[in-house]
Structures are given as structure tokens and as C-alpha cells.
Amino acid sequence: MTVFDDIRLLRVTFLRGPNLWTYRSALEVWLDLGVLEDWPSDKLPGFVDRLTTALPALAEHHCGVGEAGGFGQRLREGTWLGHVLEHVVIELLNLAGMPTGFGQTRSTSQRGVYRMVFRARDAVVARAALTQGHKLLMKLVNDQRPVDVAAAVKTVRDAIDDAYLGPSTAHIVACATERGIPHIRLNDGNLVQLGHGRRQHRIWTAETDRTSAIAEGIAGDKDLTKRLLAEVGVPVPEGQVAATPAEAWEAAEDIGLPVVVKPADGNHGRGVTLDLRTREQVEAAWVVADRHGSEVLVERHVPGDEHRLLVVAGRVVAAARGETAWVTGDGTHSVTALVDAQINTDPRRGETEDHPLARLKPADDGVILADLARQGLTPDDVPAAGRRVLIQRNGNVSIDCTDEVHPEVARVVELAVRTVGLDIAGVDLVAEDIGRPLAAQGGAIVEVNAGPGLLAHLKPAVGHPRAVGHAIVEHLFPKDAETADGRIPLVGIAGSVESTAVARLTAWLLQLAGHAVGLACRDGLFLGGRCIDALDATDSAVAQRLLVSREVDCAVFENGAATILDQGLAYDRCRIGVVTDLGGAETLARHDIHEPDQMPRVLRTQLDVVLADGAGVLNADDPAVAALAEFCDGSVVLYATDPPPLAAHRAAGGRALRHDGSTLWLCEGTAERPLRLHAPPALPAAVLLPAVAAAWAHGLSPALLAAGIDTFAAHAAA
Structure with a gap:
């Protein structure tokens, strides 16, 4: 049998934002099949059977035929191995618990060289999946059996566990995403920013930037918490500190x-x-x-079951009840062995945050040891057959009881959280029946906790999951507020002609309108007109710093084609997207771009991300640029130095900006009016038109536009 050399991975690039391929982050891989270019899947003896035996679900993947099983059909008909690698990587991610539905593989102008891309939420995880998928594929190609799919999946899953958000944070982020609220991860842990600039809020698991440090300190002092609660009439068990x-x-x-x-x-x-x-x-x-x-x-010991109630913004949104954990002796196995066999086999128990219940280790848990001692047992003792042994009291808090909470219980719990001062809290109370007032049954609140875990409510052992993240997101971003989506106005400017000058003029016009403007362009990173870093800020990682700043309520980004191809955009969506021209193909050979007619596919990315209530600004003097209007979800503003390219757009009621050599005209449908300047503008039309059109699309008045043009030269020289 022929032994083939490995497919060569020529270049691996993590695209952090919207890019040539997708709105979302992705991993792009350039690969060289070598001699395997002449060996599609149907030409490799036994390969398809080996592959589908190792990864059975591959045969059901969607593919170009547009239905389940499409990839299996392509395998049998014959498809190239770059395409196969794409699907192997996606399947490993699926098996590892990070479902990934998007992938593409495209040939390049060089024979045997392909660009393969797949959705990648995290660069480290994506690279791990690529490495494992590559190794697995080559073993299957060369019939090096057996292949250890389980080990490959474990490697990817370990990367996910190390790199991905914890379940509580991930749930809140997912709820924010459903609302269209963007997010930025600020560290390797669970510190996440929701929204941008001045409209942002930050979460750290179930704590927010509205969580009071004083309240958190009070909650951490159980004795102080009890005294404060007792003073306002909340039932708590009497107690004393013992040294x-x-x-x-x-x-x-x-x-x-x-x-x-x-x-x-x-x-x-x-x-x-x-x-x-x-x-x-x-x-x-x-x-x-x-x-x-x-x-x-x-x-004082309070009789009853332990309950955990989650309070968000002063309201109980979820409740879970605990129950005791027991084992039954068989006369043969020790207590530890019985716990492993009868309790720890529950798939909900584990060592990670993804498990709602922890594994029990009697020998390492002083509380379990104490309970066993009261029953005359140690972890190594063997209980008689049929004897029930108490292992844990109320440790299994995972039975949803949200719908059972009595209104008076909810009132008392909410009062307790207000007294401590937390915006989000987990309240532990003990009661025999959560459906009855606490006073009537001698129940009591025993703890108020800051930063509560959400997993018991997201994955209860019994009952309905509660999407508590929606309540947390609503707390931070009320739906009826102007800042409901957490977004600040963003303007993205793509092109190669005078794009830095366009960005700077646009930022100046927005600043005159009263915005605290951030600007990322080739000249550097600017806040309020002050340069804070002279680095080339068309780099997405540099530009994203604007979105993190709490000083910024509007931002302008210069984006060249190379930025889109090398990194992706720094933002997920924008209010205004500008495309000035389709030049620059001659500088992009490393991306297999050689001709101007390849550029629309790249630059349309800037239009793809315009919000529905935003606008695309396009240079109508170039028909290929104007044709990008079909990719814009918002309205379209065209600009030109010649009236004919604007005629059809204006006839349909569209907005346009034209320059006749001496005067700027603001056009809405067939109506138009001149922009009255104190002196002829010194700026070329290639700068003036797109910047003014963008600011006009944002809502600036003609008077502000004129003032900005008149003063920009002095501002730029300062």
C-alpha cells in the first residue's frame, strides 16, 4: 500500500472578528495536499469505510448538497482531502462538546493548495482540534489502525475546559447574545464585558459591576449578616461565635x-x-x-430541607431544593465503594463546573466523616446488607422548586438581599415546605451569598431548567432603555484611497456633535482627539481597546482589506459601514488575491456587518462599489462627483451626497440642498464625500457638517 506524506499545514490564522468567510471568529488554514491532490476520497482504497467507522456521524454532516448526509455522498463520489480535514475537525469539536456547524474549503490558484476555514470560538481550542484532526486523518489515509478517536476527543475537550468560559458565565453571555448584546472576554477566566464603551457592563460569573463591594463584604461575614437580617425582621437562627x-x-x-x-x-x-x-x-x-x-x-439547628433561592435585581427568579444522599449496604463493599457505585456514578456529578453536583469523597470531607462517625462508621467500614447509611445532608441542592415558592417566602428573601445590599444573591434557607411562610414552620434564612453559582438552576436534577441569565441581562440592560443592546455607534471605513484622512475627518465631525469619540486608524489610537498610542491601529487587537474604554461613546475604525483578511474586524456589527474603493489587490498576493475583481468579496465584509437601523455609505463613482449595496441590512447613502450614478438611487427616494467641484449637495430623493461653507473646502473629494456622508447618515445636521468641514484643517494641524 502506498504511504502518503502528511498534508502540509502552511499557515494557520485565527480571525478574531467578521472576515471574508463568516460574521464570527474562525480559524483559517492554508494547506498543501502534495501528491494527495491526485487522490480524492474515492480513489483511496478502503479510506471512506475506515473514516466513517472511526467517526460515524461524519456521514450525516451537511455539505454542498444542502441536506443531512450530504458529506457522506461527497465522500463516496470523491472529494479532496482538504475538504475531508475540515469535516474531521468539525466532528472532533462536536464530540468534545463545542458544536460547530460552519466550515468551508476552497482551492487557490496554486495546484494542491487549499484554504480551509472553520468556526472557532477560541484560538487554542481550534488549534487543538486542527492538530488532532490532522493526525487522525493521516492515520486513516495510510491505514495505520487502530486510531484512538477517544484520545483525540479528550485532548480537544481538555483544551475546552482550560480555555472556555465556566457554565454560569457562558449562560449569561449566551442570553446577552440572544439580545444582540456584544461581548468581549477580558481575561483567561470569567471576566467578561457585555456591550461597548460607555454602555458596557462587566460580569464575573454571577457578579456584576453593580455588585457592591461593601455588600459582598457583609455577605462574607455570616455573623454580621445574621444580625442585620434579624434587625429588619428576617427569621434567622440564633447563634454565637466560638473561638x-x-x-x-x-x-x-x-x-x-x-x-x-x-x-x-x-x-x-x-x-x-x-x-x-x-x-x-x-x-x-x-x-x-x-x-x-x-x-x-x-x-440553632433548623429542621427541614435546604433551599437555594436566586435573587436578581430584588426579585426571586429561581429556587432549588436539596435532599439527603444515602447509600444502602450490601455486606460486601465499604462505604467509600458504595458511594462510588451508588452516588458518584450519577453523570451529573464530576470535578468541573459543568457538573451540577460534586463527586463525594468521604475520606476527604470532614462533614461526611462526622456524619459517618455518628452512625458508628468510617469510610472503610462495610455496612450490613440492607442498612441505609446517611452520607450527606442537603448536599444535593438540585431539585427545581421555583413554582412552589410562597409569596411571603419570596418577600422575606428579597428583603434579606436588599438588607445586605447585593444586586445578585444566592439565599440559603431551611424549611420543611417552601410553599408555606417561614414563621409558621420555624424556617429560617441561614446565608446570603454574593456571586452565586447558577448551575443548580440551569441543570436541575429534577424539574425545569431556569434561564436565569435572562434576568441578569435584563438587570444590566433593560429592554425599554435606549442602551438596551449595550452598543455605542461604530463607524467602519474600508478602502485604500485616503482612508486614514476619511477616518480622521469622520471622527472630527462626530466629536463636534458632542460625542466622546474613539478613533483607530493608521496614525494611531485616539481618544477625544488625543493620541494614546502611535501604533498602527488598523490592527484589530489594538483597535478593540476602544471598545473596552469606558470613556468612549462613539468610535471610528479604519479597516483595510489586509485587516479583514489577516485578522477580521475588531467589532461584530457597526452602525455605519463605508467602502470608498476596491483598490489594493496588488498588495494581497499572500492571500491569493491578484485581480481587482476579487476585491468586492473582501470589502463587502464591511457592509455585511451594518446593523438594520444603520447605513452603508458607498462610492457611486465606482459601479463595483455601489453594487455592494445589496449586502447591507441597513439603508444606503451613495456619494459621487457625477450626478448620473446617483439618479436611480435618488429616484427611489434614497439619500445621496454629490460634489460638483465647488459645492456639496445633500440629496434626499429628488430634493437637494447645498451645504453652506465659509470657504471652499481644501480637502479632496475622496476624503470629503465619504466622511460627510457617514456623519450625515449618523444624523448630524447640515450646520454641524459645515462647521466641521470649516474647522477640520485647523484641528488636523494642531
């Missing part, structure tokens, strides 16, 4: 048995031991609690 095991027992005697011992500043239930009835139990529980906090509290 030693002996003091803990004294406190228990004062309060009355049974009691609970817990750390004063712990979280997630760590170090909490319930239903203590003897001095030995209390003192042992103090030692466990002391390992998890700076102080130890002894509290």
Missing part, C-alpha cells in the same frame, strides 16, 4: 440542642455540620469548620 471547641459546646448549651457548626466566612457549604446533639459531635465539628474559615459559628 475554641470548648466555647462551641458552651454556645450549644446556651442555644439548645441540636445545633449547626459552620465557618463564619465559608462558602458552598464547606465545613458545615448539621444536627449536632452531643459535646463530642460539636467539638469535632468545630475542628472541621475552623479549617474552612476565619471564625466558627454555632447556630
Whole structure:
């Protein structure tokens, strides 16, 4: 059998924003098939069978035929291996838990060299999937069996676990995305910016930039929280701080048995031991609690089940109930073995944030050890057949009970959160029945937590999932507010002729309108007319800094064709998209672009991302530029130095800007009026027309436009 050399990966580029291929981030790979150019899938003996046996779902992938199973048909008919690699990578991502539906492979002008691209939410994950898919494909091509698909998937999944957002943060971001709110990840963890510039808010898991540091400090001090709640009439268990095991027992005697011992500043239930009835139990529980906090509290034991209620912006939006975890002895296996067999096999239990329930490890958990000791057992003991052994009290908080919450319970919980001062909080309460008022059953609120986990509400063991992220997004971005989508006006300018000057004039005009304008162009990065970095800010990573700044309420970006091809745009959508010309093909040979007629496909990206309530601004003196109007979701403003290219557009009621050599004319349908300037503009039409058209499309008045043109020269020289 012929042994083929590996497909060569010539260049791998992460496109962080909208690009030639898609609105979203993607990984573009240039690859050389070498001799395999002459060996499509149907010419490699047994290859299709080996491939579909290793990855059975491949045969059902959609492809060019537009229906499920299309790729399987292409494999049998014969398709080139660059295309096959695309689908192998996508399938590995699917199997690893990051579904990916988009991919394309296109030939280049060089024989055997292809451009392959696939949707990539994260560069590290995408590269891991590419590496594993490449290795797997070459083994299948050369019949190097067996192939370890599971190991490849695990490598990709590990990359996802290391790089991707936690489930709570990811859920909030997904809810924001549904609302059209953009996001930017600000670190390698879960700090995420929703929205842009002055309209942004930041989240860190379930904390927001509206979460009070003082309130968070109060919530972290359980004793202080209880005192404040008691003062406003919220039922809480009486308790005392105990500095030693002996003091803990004294406190228990004062309060009355049974009691609970817990750390004063712990979280997630760590170090909490319930239903203590003897001095030995209390003192042992103090030692466990002391390992998890700076102080130890002894509290009255409240009978009932533990409940966790999520409060967002002063309103209960979800509730979950806990239940005890038990095992049943078989006379053969130890407690630890029974826990592994009867509890930890639950697929919802695991070590990552994706698992709503944690794996139980009796030997490592002081609270479990204490409960076992009260039953006369250790983790290594073997319970008699049929004996039920309590492993964890109320640890399994994963039964949705949102619809059962009594209005009076909700009122008390909301009062507790207002008293602490948190905008988002998880409230732990103990009650026998969440459907009855707490006072009637001796129930009590035991903790108020900042930064609560959301997983119990997103993936309950029993009951309906609750899309609590929508409540958090609504809290930050009310739907009826002007800032509902978190977006500031963005203007993107694409072209090769005078594009830097166009960007600078546009920014100046917007600044005169009262905006705090950010500008990213070849001259640098500017805030309010002040250069903060002289780097070439057509680089997307540099330009994106404008979107992070809380000072900016409007931004202008210069985007050359090379920016779109090398990196993608710095933003996902814009209000105004400008295309001045289709020049520059002669500088893009590395992208296999050699002719001007290849440029519309590249520059249309700037029009593709215009919002529906925005506008595209196009140079009608170039028919190929004007033809890009069909790709704009918003309205279109044309500009020209010659009236004929504007005639049809104006006849249809469209807006246009024309320059007759001495005067600028603002045209709406068949009506037009001159822009009255104090002196003839010194700027060439190639700069003046697109910038003024963009500012006019944004809503600037003729008087402001004229003032901006009159003063720009002095501003630029300053």
C-alpha cells in the first residue's frame, strides 16, 4: 500500500472578528495536499469505510448538497482531502462538546493548495482540534489502525475546559447574545464585558459591576449578616461565635440542642455540620469548620430541607431544593465503594463546573466523616446488607422548586438581599415546605451569598431548567432603555484611497456633535482627539481597546482589506459601514488575491456587518462599489462627483451626497440642498464625500457638517 506524506499545514490564522468567510471568529488554514491532490476520497482504497467507522456521524454532516448526509455522498463520489480535514475537525469539536456547524474549503490558484476555514470560538481550542484532526486523518489515509478517536476527543475537550468560559458565565453571555448584546472576554477566566464603551457592563460569573463591594463584604461575614437580617425582621437562627471547641459546646448549651457548626466566612457549604446533639459531635465539628474559615459559628439547628433561592435585581427568579444522599449496604463493599457505585456514578456529578453536583469523597470531607462517625462508621467500614447509611445532608441542592415558592417566602428573601445590599444573591434557607411562610414552620434564612453559582438552576436534577441569565441581562440592560443592546455607534471605513484622512475627518465631525469619540486608524489610537498610542491601529487587537474604554461613546475604525483578511474586524456589527474603493489587490498576493475583481468579496465584509437601523455609505463613482449595496441590512447613502450614478438611487427616494467641484449637495430623493461653507473646502473629494456622508447618515445636521468641514484643517494641524 502506498504511504502518503502528511498534508502540509502552511499557515494557520485565527480571525478574531467578521472576515471574508463568516460574521464570527474562525480559524483559517492554508494547506498543501502534495501528491494527495491526485487522490480524492474515492480513489483511496478502503479510506471512506475506515473514516466513517472511526467517526460515524461524519456521514450525516451537511455539505454542498444542502441536506443531512450530504458529506457522506461527497465522500463516496470523491472529494479532496482538504475538504475531508475540515469535516474531521468539525466532528472532533462536536464530540468534545463545542458544536460547530460552519466550515468551508476552497482551492487557490496554486495546484494542491487549499484554504480551509472553520468556526472557532477560541484560538487554542481550534488549534487543538486542527492538530488532532490532522493526525487522525493521516492515520486513516495510510491505514495505520487502530486510531484512538477517544484520545483525540479528550485532548480537544481538555483544551475546552482550560480555555472556555465556566457554565454560569457562558449562560449569561449566551442570553446577552440572544439580545444582540456584544461581548468581549477580558481575561483567561470569567471576566467578561457585555456591550461597548460607555454602555458596557462587566460580569464575573454571577457578579456584576453593580455588585457592591461593601455588600459582598457583609455577605462574607455570616455573623454580621445574621444580625442585620434579624434587625429588619428576617427569621434567622440564633447563634454565637466560638473561638475554641470548648466555647462551641458552651454556645450549644446556651442555644439548645441540636445545633449547626459552620465557618463564619465559608462558602458552598464547606465545613458545615448539621444536627449536632452531643459535646463530642460539636467539638469535632468545630475542628472541621475552623479549617474552612476565619471564625466558627454555632447556630440553632433548623429542621427541614435546604433551599437555594436566586435573587436578581430584588426579585426571586429561581429556587432549588436539596435532599439527603444515602447509600444502602450490601455486606460486601465499604462505604467509600458504595458511594462510588451508588452516588458518584450519577453523570451529573464530576470535578468541573459543568457538573451540577460534586463527586463525594468521604475520606476527604470532614462533614461526611462526622456524619459517618455518628452512625458508628468510617469510610472503610462495610455496612450490613440492607442498612441505609446517611452520607450527606442537603448536599444535593438540585431539585427545581421555583413554582412552589410562597409569596411571603419570596418577600422575606428579597428583603434579606436588599438588607445586605447585593444586586445578585444566592439565599440559603431551611424549611420543611417552601410553599408555606417561614414563621409558621420555624424556617429560617441561614446565608446570603454574593456571586452565586447558577448551575443548580440551569441543570436541575429534577424539574425545569431556569434561564436565569435572562434576568441578569435584563438587570444590566433593560429592554425599554435606549442602551438596551449595550452598543455605542461604530463607524467602519474600508478602502485604500485616503482612508486614514476619511477616518480622521469622520471622527472630527462626530466629536463636534458632542460625542466622546474613539478613533483607530493608521496614525494611531485616539481618544477625544488625543493620541494614546502611535501604533498602527488598523490592527484589530489594538483597535478593540476602544471598545473596552469606558470613556468612549462613539468610535471610528479604519479597516483595510489586509485587516479583514489577516485578522477580521475588531467589532461584530457597526452602525455605519463605508467602502470608498476596491483598490489594493496588488498588495494581497499572500492571500491569493491578484485581480481587482476579487476585491468586492473582501470589502463587502464591511457592509455585511451594518446593523438594520444603520447605513452603508458607498462610492457611486465606482459601479463595483455601489453594487455592494445589496449586502447591507441597513439603508444606503451613495456619494459621487457625477450626478448620473446617483439618479436611480435618488429616484427611489434614497439619500445621496454629490460634489460638483465647488459645492456639496445633500440629496434626499429628488430634493437637494447645498451645504453652506465659509470657504471652499481644501480637502479632496475622496476624503470629503465619504466622511460627510457617514456623519450625515449618523444624523448630524447640515450646520454641524459645515462647521466641521470649516474647522477640520485647523484641528488636523494642531
